[in-house]
Amino acid sequence: MKADPKGVLTGEHYLDGDHACAEGALAAGCRFFAGYPITPSTEVAERYVSRIPMVGGIFIQMEDELASMAALVGAAWGGKKSMTVTSGPGFSLMMENIGLAAMMETPCVVVNVQRGGPSTGLPTMVGQQDMMQARWGSHGDYQIIALSPASPQEAFDYTIKCFNLAEKYRVPVLFMMDECVGHMTEKVVIPKPDEIEITPRRLTKLAPEKYLPYKTNGDLVPEMIVAGTGYKIHSTGLTHDERGYPVMSPGTQDQLVKRLCDKIKLNADDIIEIEEDQTEGAEVIVMAYGITSRVTLPAVFKARKKGIKVGYIKMITAWPFPEKRVRELAKKVKAFVMPEINLGQMVLEVERCAAGQAKTYHVPHAGGWVHDPEDIYQVIEEAVK
Amino acid sequence: MSKQNNNLPEHPMERLLRMDRIPHIWCSTCGIGTAVSCFISALEKFEYPMDKVAIVSGIGCTGRVAGYIKLDSFHSTHGRAIPFATGLKLANPELKVIVISGDGDLSAIGGNHLIHAARRNMDITVICVNNFIYAMTGGQSAPTTPLTANSSTAPYGNSDPPFNLPLLVGSCGATYVARWTALHIRRLTKSMHEALNKKGFSFIEVIAPCSTLYARRNRLGTGLDLMKFYHDNSEIKHGAPLEELDINFQQKIIVGKFIDKEKPTFVDNWNNWLSQKLGSKFVPYGVAKA
């Protein structure tokens, strides 16, 4: 399906990442936005609410992030593509209802423009410290999808992808931006509506008497309905059977929770997007995401000039982690280097997947600013020894 | 309980109950059941396509109501029934959305959402079954527990003053506010029917006994005894000043309809204001296309 032209501002623009993200949401067909102001994400909401009255949709500023996230889940069941935007402290508040969205298998998009933490931390300054929270923040076992853009153009493009993945897998998708990308202004090209691919909701065609809301047809993702169309379904955050009825037993739990995880895990190849450069024959591979994937480049170029065979991977998808590829490369390279603006989060995944076959080096940064590329270079030099 | 017997006549509320989920979880003589029957009766009289009616509950004993009503029904998280309902209603303004949940869920953990939904005049109906206690977790104090009443977290009696819920929602702007006990069957049903027909934020408090925890702990007899007590010790006073609606332990309870007024809803305000400001550029929201 192609994008609804009403939301698509085709043309060349000069936008920051937050504004580009709002345009991506409008282009993707998002017509419900519930949010609560928080730096450095607020501009996404501001852009959205300035545009939506002319596009046809609704914006509501909720009383807090708990409310925003709960409203998002309700709105998705009401038939709208819906999103909210926040930063660290608000992301923490959203966690319980992100779990509800995962449990009810509700498509929606949550944007986190990351700042430095913990707690109030560095409200106006960059961090990449919520990456593990994105994966594990809500209680219980579930799988999530999380993407990370490195430029305003990617903020636009991958916001659309977030919506598409949310629909395809009926899962909340987390868009893990960072303050630098959110606030940097660059050229953003918005294509024509018929050049934008949109994944529609997987609505059932079964008659209400035949439909069971949580029954799958082999591909692990059940078909959905829109409330008010005669299906009279029940959906709950309790462990439930195919009818959506609460059944609190180890057997039902096993079936349900495994499926919630498998629908993401077993489709990892379809979901994961990474960009690779000169990874074949590399001695060392530098992996990064978000703004850090750009700050890394001068270090990579310098090392190559000095004759070091450096491969480079930019992770667009953070979760599910590109495990298969890292495992393959670990057999061939000496080491992985991962700079990130935290004291060691995604690097734990690299280390896990490298499984001792290649060394793993972290280039930490506590937040507030990006790395000095020289610091990354130094670690590449050490890693190749 | 035995399986359904095919020779039995159809349950009068079968059309609107998920009979495949009966028996329900509630204790005998709990007031929630009575509140639900009144609600089903009100729904039966409600002239609205039932396909377009949705129920949202939070967590707790009353939070289980959504699971027994044969309509689109959502059992959300603790305290978040109102924002969930807000999203549902705004996404699909044709829906009639009713929140049925307990006093703890709606006024403690969900208190912020309650006052803001009332302030916005969100077009939803909220039915708050008030049993003065957190029942699902074993009888702890709630923000509605009357002073001196005993609970598992107030073993020497409660010293923490409760909310007057009609005053709370009324002062925040609710367009319809009523209170009945679970034994005011006819009046409660009528009130629910009125609330369903109301545009805007309507709120009904149902005073209902928790037989197993509150009644037993406070030595107030069976649930039925307590239900009768509430009913017999209530005084109907329509339009009573909201400040006079405090509830004290085992004393008179003022019931009635306290507020019934008209006001533009959240979506009305959005549409009216933005069409004034933006003129023909504005795409009105949730308005059926001509």
Ligand code: SF4
């Ligand atoms: S514990 Fe109390 S409120 Fe809950 S079902 Fe039993 S009587 Fe009703």
